[in-house]
Amino acid sequence: MPEFLKLVPPQQAxxxxxxxxxxxxxxxxxxxxxxxxxxxxxxxxHAPHPLPPFTRSSVDGFAVRAADTFGASPSLPxxxxxxxxxxxxxxxxxxxxxxQAALVHTGGMIPTGANxxxxxxxxxxxxxxxxxxxKPAADGENILREGEDVATGExxxxxGTLLRPxxxxxxxxxxxxxxxxxxxPTVGILSSGDEIVPPGYEPxxxxxxDINSYTLGAMLRLHGADPRxxxxxxxxxxxxESAVRRAFTENDMILIxxxxxxxxxxxxxxxxxxxxxxxxxxxxxxxRPGKPTILALAEGxxxxxxxxxxxxxxxxxxxxxxxxxxxxxxLGQVSFKAAVQATLSQNIPSIAGREDxxxxxxEHGSEGITAVPVFGRSNLIFTLVRxxxxxxxxxxxxxxxxxxxxxxxxxS
Amino acid sequence: MPEFLKLVPPQQAxxxxxxxxxxxxxxxxxxxxxxxxxxxxxxxxHAPHPLPPFTRSSVDGFAVRAADTFGASPSLPxxxxxxxxxxxxxxxxxxxxxxQAALVHTGGMIPTGANxxxxxxxxxxxxxxxxxxxKPAADGENILREGEDVATGExxxxxGTLLRPxxxxxxxxxxxxxxxxxxxPTVGILSSGDEIVPPGYEPxxxxxxDINSYTLGAMLRLHGADPRxxxxxxxxxxxxESAVRRAFTENDMILIxxxxxxxxxxxxxxxxxxxxxxxxxxxxxxxRPGKPTILALAEGxxxxxxxxxxxxxxxxxxxxxxxxxxxxxxLGQVSFKAAVQATLSQNIPSIAGREDxxxxxxEHGSEGITAVPVFGRSNLIFTLVRxxxxxxxxxxxxxxxxxxxxxxxxxS
Numbered sequence: 155m156p157e158f159l160k161l162v163p164p165q166q167a168x169x170x171x172x173x174x175x176x177x178x179x180x181x182x183x184x185x186x187x188x189x190x191x192x193x194x195x196x197x198x199x200h201a202p203h204p205l206p207p208f209t210r211s212s213v214d215g216f217a218v219r220a221a222d223t224f225g226a227s228p229s230l231p232x233x234x235x236x237x238x239x240x241x242x243x244x245x246x247x248x249x250x251x252x253x254q255a256a257l258v259h260t261g262g263m264i265p266t267g268a269n270x271x272x273x274x275x276x277x278x279x280x281x282x283x284x285x286x287x288x289k290p291a292a293d294g295e296n297i298l299r300e301g302e303d304v305a306t307g308e309x310x311x312x313x314g315t316l317l318r319p320x321x322x323x324x325x326x327x328x329x330x331x332x333x334x335x336x337x338x339p340t341v342g343i344l345s346s347g348d349e350i351v352p353p354g355y356e357p358x359x360x361x362x363x364d365i366n367s368y369t370l371g372a373m374l375r376l377h378g379a380d381p382r383x384x385x386x387x388x389x390x391x392x393x394x395e396s397a398v399r400r401a402f403t404e405n406d407m408i409l410i411x412x413x414x415x416x417x418x419x420x421x422x423x424x425x426x427x428x429x430x431x432x433x434x435x436x437x438x439x440x441x442r443p444g445k446p447t448i449l450a451l452a453e454g455x456x457x458x459x460x461x462x463x464x465x466x467x468x469x470x471x472x473x474x475x476x477x478x479x480x481x482x483x484x485l486g487q488v489s490f491k492a493a494v495q496a497t498l499s500q501n502i503p504s505i506a507g508r509e510d511x512x513x514x515x516x517e518h519g520s521e522g523i524t525a526v527p528v529f530g531r532s533n534l535i536f537t538l539v540r541x542x543x544x545x546x547x548x549x550x551x552x553x554x555x556x557x558x559x560x561x562x563x564x565x566s
Numbered sequence: 567m568p569e570f571l572k573l574v575p576p577q578q579a580x581x582x583x584x585x586x587x588x589x590x591x592x593x594x595x596x597x598x599x600x601x602x603x604x605x606x607x608x609x610x611x612h613a614p615h616p617l618p619p620f621t622r623s624s625v626d627g628f629a630v631r632a633a634d635t636f637g638a639s640p641s642l643p644x645x646x647x648x649x650x651x652x653x654x655x656x657x658x659x660x661x662x663x664x665x666q667a668a669l670v671h672t673g674g675m676i677p678t679g680a681n682x683x684x685x686x687x688x689x690x691x692x693x694x695x696x697x698x699x700x701k702p703a704a705d706g707e708n709i710l711r712e713g714e715d716v717a718t719g720e721x722x723x724x725x726g727t728l729l730r731p732x733x734x735x736x737x738x739x740x741x742x743x744x745x746x747x748x749x750x751p752t753v754g755i756l757s758s759g760d761e762i763v764p765p766g767y768e769p770x771x772x773x774x775x776d777i778n779s780y781t782l783g784a785m786l787r788l789h790g791a792d793p794r795x796x797x798x799x800x801x802x803x804x805x806x807e808s809a810v811r812r813a814f815t816e817n818d819m820i821l822i823x824x825x826x827x828x829x830x831x832x833x834x835x836x837x838x839x840x841x842x843x844x845x846x847x848x849x850x851x852x853x854r855p856g857k858p859t860i861l862a863l864a865e866g867x868x869x870x871x872x873x874x875x876x877x878x879x880x881x882x883x884x885x886x887x888x889x890x891x892x893x894x895x896x897l898g899q900v901s902f903k904a905a906v907q908a909t910l911s912q913n914i915p916s917i918a919g920r921e922d923x924x925x926x927x928x929e930h931g932s933e934g935i936t937a938v939p940v941f942g943r944s945n946l947i948f949t950l951v952r953x954x955x956x957x958x959x960x961x962x963x964x965x966x967x968x969x970x971x972x973x974x975x976x977x978s
Contacts, residue, residue: 188765188795191784205946208771214828242801242825243761245771259828261761261874263772303946311951318977319788320950323781323876326765327774327947349655349673353600353738359620359657360675362739369735372603376731383600389654413654416626416671462673464735490928490935490954492904492976516902523902534617534715535739538732539723542902564904565730 161440163509163549164473167449171435171478176454178406178482180336187325190317192378193335194484199310204301205327209264211240213296216255216277216285217268223290231278231286240265255285264297271296314484338380339482342401343367345386346394346422347413347462352386365535366411366460366467370475373468376566377476378483379407389418394425398457402429406482407456409475411467412446418462419446426450426457440508440549444470456482464535469511469544493561494543496525500556504547513541514562525562541565573852575921575961576885579861583847583890588866590818590894592748599737602729604790605747606896611722616713617739621676623652625708628667628689628697629680635702643690643698652677667697676709683708726896750792751894754813755779757798758806758834759825759874764798777947778823778872778879785883788978791819791891801830806837810869814841818894819868821887823879824858830874831858838862838869852920852961856882868894876947881923881956905973906955908937912968916959925953926974937974953977 162170182196211217218234226232234255238248240262250256250267258264258271270291278286304310310328315321317335325333345364351357352364364386371381382405387397401408412422427433430452439447443466448459456478460467477487496516504510514525528541543564547554554560574582594608623629630646638644646667650660652674662668662679670676670683682703690698716722722740727733729747737745755778762776763769776798783793794817799809813820824834839845842864851859855878860871868890872879889899908928916922926937940953955976959966966972 188780188783189787191788205948207769207774210772241772242759242830243763243770243773261774261825298946303948310948317784319781319784319880320876320947320953320977322784323777323880323947324951326777326780327876329765329768329775331765347654351655353741353743356741357619358655360622360653361655362619362673363741365735365738368600368738369731371600372729372731372734375601376603413673418654464732464739468731468735489930490906490974490976492906492974494902494904495907518901535732535735536617536715536722539736541732562902562904564902565732 161438161445162436164439164441164444167436167439168474168477171449171451172481172487174432174435174451175456175478175481178484180339180482180484182334183337184332185335187322187331187333190333190335191319191322193317194378195311195315195317195321196313196334196336196484198312199325199328199330201304201306201308201310202328204306205304206298206300206302209300210298211258211260211262211264211271211296212298213271213273214260215258215271215273215296216287217250217258217264217271218255218287218291219250219252219268220270220291220293220295222253223270223272223287226287226290228288231288234285234287236283236285255287269293269297314486316485336484338378339406339479340380340382340404341374341479342382342384342405342408343370344384344397344401344408344410346389346410347386347418348389350386350413365464366462369464369468369535370409370411370460370471373471374479377479379479389413389421391421391424394421395428398425399429402452402455402457407458407478409458409460409471411460412462422459423448426459429457439470441470441473442508442510444473444511447474449474465513465537468538491563493563494523496523496560496562497521498545498554498556498558498560499524499526501553502527502547503553504551506552507549509549510547512545512547513537514543514545515540516542516562525560538565573850573857574848576851576853576856579848579851580886580889583861583863584893584899586844586847586863587868587890587893590896592751592894592896594746595749596744597747599734599743599745602745602747603731603734605729606790607723607727607729607733608725608746608748608896610724611737611740611742613716613718613720613722614740616718617716618710618712618714621712622710623670623672623674623676623683623708624710625683625685626672627670627683627685627708628699629662629670629676629683630667630699630703631662631664631680632682632703632705632707634665635682635684635699638699638702640700643700646697646699648695648697667699681705681709726898728897748896750790751818751891752792752794752816753786753891754794754796754817754820755782756796756809756813756820756822758801758822759798759830760801762798762825777876778874781876781880781947782821782823782872782883785880786891789888789891790895801825801833803833803836806833807840810837811841814864814867814869819870819890821870821872821883823872824874834871835860838871841869851882853882853885854920854922856885856923859886861886877925877949880950903975905975906935908935908972908974909933910957910966910968910970910972911936911938913965914939914959915965916963918964919961921961922959924957924959925949926955926957927952928954928974937972950977
C-alpha cells in the first residue's frame, strides 16, 4: 500500500501535482488553420508586414489634405476639386494636390498627399467635379494608418496559444493557412470493479453499467483530449496491473475509476503505485464529492484514480483532470473562471476543512436568479442531469445561508 | 431597397426575429451515445426501471436489522451473528434473520431482512462469526433505496436536451447506447466585396484577405453548426444574387459578410431582400461594434448580413447568429450567461441609446481582477486576439467609470 498522505484541498494538491509534472513535449501535427479552433498553436509567428498593410479610410467620404479644410463650416464651406474616386481593392491611382479631394470608401486606400478623410455626411456635391466640405478634418482623422494594428516584426502569436475564432482570423489575415498545432493528448480510461458491466450488457442483480468511462470520455473530448476507453477490468491485481500497464504505455495520461468496494479500491491504488516512480503523490482529497481521488505520476506520466461514484468522478475530474490536461496540451492554467451570480435558495450545511461542491439548478424569478440545490442522497448521475452547475463551499466555511449570494460554475 | 426600420437594440431585434422564425423541424441522425456530447437529443425517454435498480449500501459495513442495534454503544455493544458477506455484482444470496448481520461493500445489494447498514468503523469483530456494533443504526441508514434516484416511468430526458457528459452517463446508465440526435444545422457563409481576396492569395495594393468566413466558421463549429464557406463574391447584384441563392437553397441558414464600401453594402441588402418573404426585418442595430447588421427571413429561413469589419462581425454574430443557431438546433435560449466579475481600469465613454461592447483583457492583481480595455482604432482582428472577453455597456448608460465593477463575458 502506498503511504497515505494527509488529505489536502484539491487546488493545493493540483498545484503541487502540476509542479511535479515535467513540462510536456507534445508532438505536433499540421492542420488547415480554418479548422484549428480549439487547438493549441505549436509555432510562434512574427508579423512579416504591418497591419493594416496600407493606410486606409475608416469611413465613406473624401480623402483630403487636412489643411485645406481648416475653418470649414456649412455657412463657409471649403470648396475642393474632385480628383477622382479610389477604387476598392486597387492601388490608389491618383495623388491629392492642394485644393483637391478624392471619393474614398470604407477600407479604401488613402491616396498620396491626403492625410484625413471628411465623412460623406459632412460634404455636399452640387457642381460636378467639386465638393463642399462643411467641417474641418484634423490630420489623421478617419484614417487607419499602415501598421497601426500590428507593426512589422511584432510577435503575433506564440506557441501554447489556444486558438479561438479570432486567432484563426489573425493567422489567416497574414496568409498562414496551414499551421502546426499540438496533437491532442491521448487519455486511456479504465474501470475497475466486479459489479461493473459494459453499457450494452443487461445488468444482473447487484450489477451496474459502466458510465464513468463515457462521462469522462465526453468531458475529455470537450476539453481537447483524445480519450480511449479500455473497458472494465475485474478485481484482481494481476488483471488490473496488466490492463493498466498497457493503457499506460499507449497514452499520455490514464484515468482509472475504481469500483466501490474496499478491495477494488485497494487493488487500484496498489496498481497505480506499481507503475513507476514517484508513484502516488496524493491519495484522498479534502473534497466532497470526490474524496477518494488518487493523483500519481509514473515516469513523468499522470495517472489519476477517480472515485467510482459518477457524480464524484465528474466533480473530481473537473478539479483535477482538466488542469493536468491543460498542461499536457501545452496550455497555461486558467486564471479566470466565469460564473453565474445567483442567490442560494436555502441553508446548506458543510463540514469545515473540506471543500464541498453542491449541484444546483438555476431559476429565474422576479428577484433575479436563484440557485436551488439538487439533492440526491444516492448521488447517482441524475443529480447532475438535473443541475446547471456547481456551487463551491470553501473549506473554511461551515455552510452557506439561504439568501446569500453564490457563484455558480456552469457545466460545459 | 428594403424599408429601413428604426435602429433597435440587439436583444430586442433578436427576440422579435426568433418569434418570427418558424419552429424548426431538424432532421435526425442516429449516433452512438458515447460520442454524442454537444449534440441535441431528438427523442424523449422514460425510465423503463428504477434507479438504483436494487437497494444498495452507500458505505462499507454490516447490513443489519435496525431494531437489533437499538441503544448500542462502545461500552454496551450489540452482538450480532455474521450471516455471511454480500458479493459485489451478485444477487444477495442470504437473508438477515433477527440477531444477524452481513458484511456489505459500498454499492453492494442489501439482503432481504436488513433495513440499515452500520459503518465498518462503528463495528468490531473480535470473535469469528460475530460482530460488535457500537452505534445504533436508524431504519434506512446508509442505504440507497431502489428507485430513489429515478422511479419507473419518470421522464429521463426530453427531445431538445443538450447532451453534456452527465446526460451521456444517464443515457448509458439505462443502456441507451445508440440514440437519435438532430443533425447539426448547415450554415452557408459568403463574403462580398471587390477588395477581398482568398486567404491563400497574396493581397495586392488596397486588398485584404477574407477572414470573416473563417472566424465565423470556427465560431459556428464551436456552437454546433456545420459551416460551409462559399467564398468571395464580387460587387454585382447578379453575381451575388446567384451565389447567395445557391447557398440559400443548400443550407439551413446563410450569413453574408458585406464588403465595406457603400455600394457593396447596398447590393448585399438588396440581394438579401430579394430571396423571399418576409425579407429584411431589421437593417441596422443600436449596437457598436456591429451596427450594419441585417436580420432577414426568407421562406422561413434565416439570412443574416454581418458587417465586413472582423470585430463587428464577431460581436454581431455572438449576439444575433448564436441565438438563431440555438433555435435551428432545436434548443431553447440560454437564460444564464456566465461572466467574470472584474474592476474596470479606466473611464469608458459611450453614447446613450446604443449598446456598446468593449473588448477587455483580464489582469490579476493584489486588488483582484481588473478589466483593461483593449483599444484599437482600426478595430482589426488583433483587438480581439489581445482580449479575453467583452464588457457590455447598456444603451441607457453614457459610459462606465474606472474602478466600477463590470461583468466580462469570456470568448469561447
